[in-house]
Amino acid sequence: MVNQLLGASTETEIKEIAHLFSDFVDGCLSLPAWERIIRKINKTIEKRRREGSSEGGNGVLGRLLKEENLPDNEVADFIINLLFAGSETTAKTMFFAVYFLTQCPVAMQQLQDEQDSLRGDCNGVGMLAWQDYIAMSFTMCVIDEALRLGGIAIWLMREAKEEVVYQVHLDENLYKEATTFNPWRWMDPENQHTVLNMFLTNKEKRNWRSSPFYCPFEGGARFCPGAELSRLQIALSLHYFVTTYTWSQLKEDRMSFFPSARLVNGFQIRLTKRHVTDNTLPSQN
Template identity: 65%
Template sequence: MLTTSTRSSSTFCCREMSYEAGQEWPMMTCLVLLLIFIAKFIYGKKKKNGRCRMPPGRRGWPLVGDSFNWYNAVSSSHPPRFVEQQIKRFGTIFSCSLFGKWAVVSADPIFNRFVMQNEGKLFQSSYPKSFRDLVGKNGVITLQGHHHRRLHAISSNLMRFDKLRFHFLNDIQLIMIQTLNNLQHNQVILLQDVCRKVAINQMANQLLGVSSECEINEMAQLFSDFVDGCLSLPINFPGFTYHTAMKAREKIISKIKKTIDKHRQPAGSAQVSNGVLGRLLEEESLPDETISDFIINLLFAGNETTAKTMLFAVFFLNQCPRALNQLLEEQQGLTSNEMLTWQDYKAMPFTQCVIDETLRIGGIAIWLMREAKEDVTYQDYVIPKGCFVVPFLSAVHLDENLYHDALTFNPWRWMDPEIQEKRSWRNSPFYSPFGGGARFCPGAELARLQIALFLHYFLIKYRWSQLKEDRMSFFPSARLVNGFQIRLMRRHEHMKSSD
């Protein structure tokens, strides 16, 4: 039995022990943290020396990482300030976190080419769910491996250089003339809408054989809804962009399937055979589902690349009267025939410079999304399996170290003999508006032909005045935020009024 003094002594001892324990916990915590820091330092150094570390970067916010910074940067500026800031801080290859997952972002042209050339080997394409759902699981954009190579070869064959000359040249011009002739003198338009209609008219005609004005207008609206949903939240509920886009996809697929059925009827095959779909059905053995996704992929890729580059070319020319006048002089100096010949198209050197410069500053493929298939060693870095890899193509195109006064529209730069090596857009690491490697855009030559012919007919027929200030945005898709509102004036009407 404890006496009072014993109990007091015991209580004192307990309090003393409690006090000492309370002092030990912070000390132990500090010791553990110090050990962790030392371990990370040693391990990090080991990884560095052993070529086993990620590129430098920051983790960002919990769960979402730098996703919001990325979104704000891409949607509000070009080049994105967030990317510029990270390059200045960490170098041309850096890491960041997108929705909590590590991503390696590159503005290094050599590394970007390394990624594109190793498509299917070390890296594979990776897209958000909304994009995969809309373009379809059987499309050339989303397929991997053997199936992708086969469809890519088919699309490349359908749009070979010789076929542009014999199958596309006159068709494109007829559609261009028909569409632009519908515009009126003194009419106020949103050129963005007109370019979208021109592009979808061409693609629907070339791919499906569709030429009805009503059907073209419907397809233009469907593709507007379709494109808006490609980078949206995948919430399939009325009122959400993704839901509207999926409904648009269903209607487009339905139209493609009706065209396929029409082609298979003896009386209808002749009407469809002139289009790419007709040749595809005749020359290839593919399931209908694959054909439908294949066509919607070509419609999407052709419409986005062509329409937006047409728009941006006029937008840039509007800001550079000297370039506009030189381009007009070149186009007016071509044949006096109503229709241009292949020789006329090959006699447009300055037009090609304008197209190259437009694609450099306002290229639609500003970045690519890839995923490492295995641990990939590059220089002093190891990119772990499953990590996102983002070759940022426009960061290379707008690099002041590669292009003097890079943010200025200057088509004459492409006439400089010293820059000709960079201009090879099929294999140059410094200029890749159509991607590269196994996923190089098979419709690149077709797109350039369409853009050149559009510039010819638009400039020959019209003058214009801009009515509203505008700027480029690249999220959720490339566009001018106000649609480029202009007032058109037919050139011959202007000449009459001047007389």
């Protein structure tokens, strides 16, 4: 991603930006981390300019420098926003979903069965259609559960104008065994394990656009406009991932929510290409 955004960067530069960006995310509200990465991007902008004719080189940065008339600080800010959007939202949720599935082989098997069955229905062209997406009922439960447990939006600040009680995703009063990955909880037609949410049906409780108990994309005026898109992207990524590969985890890992949601050891896995022998699973193009 660093390469795509900043153009033809060297391996060392990519590592440097990745490192600065990781510091920036860790200290998202920390001015020094922000200044350091802005300084690095500004230097890259200067370098691209010095490179002359093909001003900006490849990548989004190159296009911004060539085709837009933006001040350098706005270009740098734009690049940071794209780095952030590209790594900390959909990609991270997808990453957590794979991690949770790895910890829960029964869910993994059920998801794989669902995705394999869809793969058989791909109109013979190896591509999913909208009907396939809306038929991914268990996959949607996995995504909802990954969004609940691995919520990425943990450092959004709000000033309360009056006293409020804020209880959501990891609250035992709302979710039985709240810290356990349990995608089936979303299939329970009742899902009314607690006094607090006994007046909501599971469908209402699960509605991420309006539920007071489930809001991975926040709500109100700042509601995430990318919510639908990100769910679609995660579902499609999971489809291609589980129908193409199996994997094994190389190192123990655990989640941490400080200073941002992460897996402390980076969740290293070994991928193995699946050999599809079953005739019901046509090989993909």
